[in-house]
Amino acid sequence: MKERMPDVPAQWVHTTGSDEIDLRELFLVLWRQKVLVLLVAGVFALAGIAYALLAPQVWSANAVIQTPQKNDLLPMLRVASQAKLLGITDFPDSKVLYDEFVREFNTYENRRAFLKDSPFFKELVKAAKLDERGQRLWIREWSKYISADTVDKKGEKPGVILKFSTDSSDQALAMLEGYIQFIIAKQQQRLVSELKEQQSIQLDTLMMNLKLIKEDAEQALKREIEGTVLTIAVAKAAGVERPLENYNIGERFPITLGTKGLEEQLKVLKAMDLTLYQPKLLDLQAQIDRLQQVKLDGISFRPFSYLDAPEAPLSRDKPKRPLIVVLTTLLGGMLGVGIVLVRHAFCRPEQA
Template sequence: MSDIQAVNNSSSDEIDLVELVKTLWQGKVTIAVCTVVFTVCAIVYALTAQQWWTSKAVITAGQYQNTANIRSQVTNLYAVIDDSSKINNVLDSETLLHDYVTEFNAFDNKKAFIENNEIMKQYADKAEITDKNKAQFITSWAKRISASQPDKKNQPDVYQLSFEATSSELAHDLLVAYSKDISDKVRDELIDALDAKISYSQQILQANKLALEASAKQQLANELIKTNYALDMAKSADVTKPLAEMNNNELFQIQLGTAALAEKSKVLDKIKDLSIFAPKLGIIHTKLELLSQIKLDHNITLQSVRYLQNTDYPISRDKPKRPLIAVLGFLLGIIFGVAIILLKSAFNKSAK
């Protein structure tokens, strides 16, 4: 009994499959029409949709010679600062690379570029940007600018810069312009950091100078007072010539005699060079002079990163994928046509 039932089920399945094929064959015109319509629509969309191209560049940490020109401008700072690592840390190639990538991905920098670049202003005018949709416009374009690591595991110091635009030329030009803006920003921040170190060193030296000058002035004043007291005592003792037998460790050295003490008093009263009492003042003056000679050029060319691949003109578009859209339109047309035939067939059966 079960064998007979299995045979009947098998026959029923074959009949249903044959009937399905017949139904689809009868509706082949509908399927063909749907396929053609969807395919044509997909092709038209693919040909008229907004194109997007991405220009790319590959960077890594710079080399020592990339910062040689700015290092030469702070040679005097190296001579003044005891710990040169404080300068080297600022000029370190890995640090500059990290700063460059951070600034490249910073939303505020992207926003400033989108608002001020002439090409981006043309995009804004074309899109008729108002105050209400300005934020959305900036956000959508900011997403098209990025610095990423294509192989973070094997090449952690290699980054890919990209800028997406509506044509190959614009993508290239925008990436070049934005990269220059970021390079200038990193350079300005580096020079500001060096300026801060120079200013800090000058402040420390000036503070030490004031302390040493105050101490030297006090020593000079004390020495002048002691000399005048000794002169008075020598006059009272009628010591006019130096005495060889007296103790030189006395507080008031009247053994010098009135003539010598009077001359010493005159010399002390005329002294302007306090380094006689504070020798370190001479070193501080030299260091301050070295720092005052440092003139940082804010327009200096600085290669904060090294390009492994220069900014290129993209040779293929990212969007739209025309062949893929056409294929999807073709498949969707077949599916839609088959669905119409099956629904129509099911409706006819239920009507009977």
């Protein structure tokens, strides 16, 4: 009768299950299938290179600005110093002009108008044969590459960075400079228009005042002439030919001058220029003439100062070619490794 072996506790027994991973075996499998892994990685690398070379390029030209200095506004200040003396006072200060420039720079209507009239857009429309919808989509997409943002969101550093992106370095710089001048010209036109409107309103007011005073003066002169004629008649009837002394001049028809004096007075009144009779007419006409001499068309200014003037970009924003090639190669390598491991898992013999 055979002796029975003693029982061994289960925790002392080491068993190998089919679900355990043998790293050495996996490395050997990958090594044997290295050609497949390299082939997949190579295909993805070539695809990445092709995309990096063919993808649209984006180059960005930048400039940093701050509130304008006195020299930037000097031509406008010269006109303003004269115009303010004549009542044209709606000249904005440097902060208002600066804030307006940044706001107008970011306005979509301005970006669309500038892009639509640019040679860049016209050449692309002609080359790509874009229809009306395609043109709108293109403008909407490229307008995203025009922006004016604060340099430091926390406000610790001054300035606003202006950005304009296109598909080439030189064109990005040209478009940024062109768009800056486009916004400045629009600001100048708006300011001139507003000031001319104020000038026109003041001229209308002065001319209306001149007209009313002139009419009143004409009526007053006419009444005085008529009164003098009646007074002469009264003086003749009273037989007063020479001026009288100590005569009450509060009468309605004062005859103290006598007929000879009154006739001379009548002659002077009939020959008198209206501006001599009413001197206010000369003052008003002088104000009108001075106001009309104020020339507002030549107003020019730059609503900012450069902290960093525009320059042609030295590197593209997109695509990042080295990064694209590296990432696609890594993706291809991982995919190749995954293919090899999946094939090995399905081809691996089942263990009992």
